[in-house]
């Protein structure tokens with residue numbers, strides 16, 4: 001069981017970022033490049049073990065967010081990395097919190 005759960009995941013292709021709204025009300029986001037560089041597919045793990053740095057290509061696109069049970073998501077990037085599993089707790093660490101404008105919350 002993980003500490004965190006995503007409520008809603010939004011891919012913002014325009015700005016090149018992934019936005020997650022969490023069940024506890026926090027919203028956080030990260031750019032595609034940062035997510036790709038945090039990829040932990042077999043290929044990336046091998047590269048990390050060899051001490052190779054992970055550099056995302058310019059203009060990299062996130063093509064698909066595939067749910068992995070209630071465990072997390074698998075992110076598909078257009079550079080062929082489509083097997084990286086991102087557990088919720090890992091995403092929670094990776095993404096940067098952003099302010100949320102709550103409808104009806106204004107006094």
Ligand SMILES: [Zn+2]
Pocket residue numbers: 039040041042043044081082084
């Ligand atoms: Zn990878």
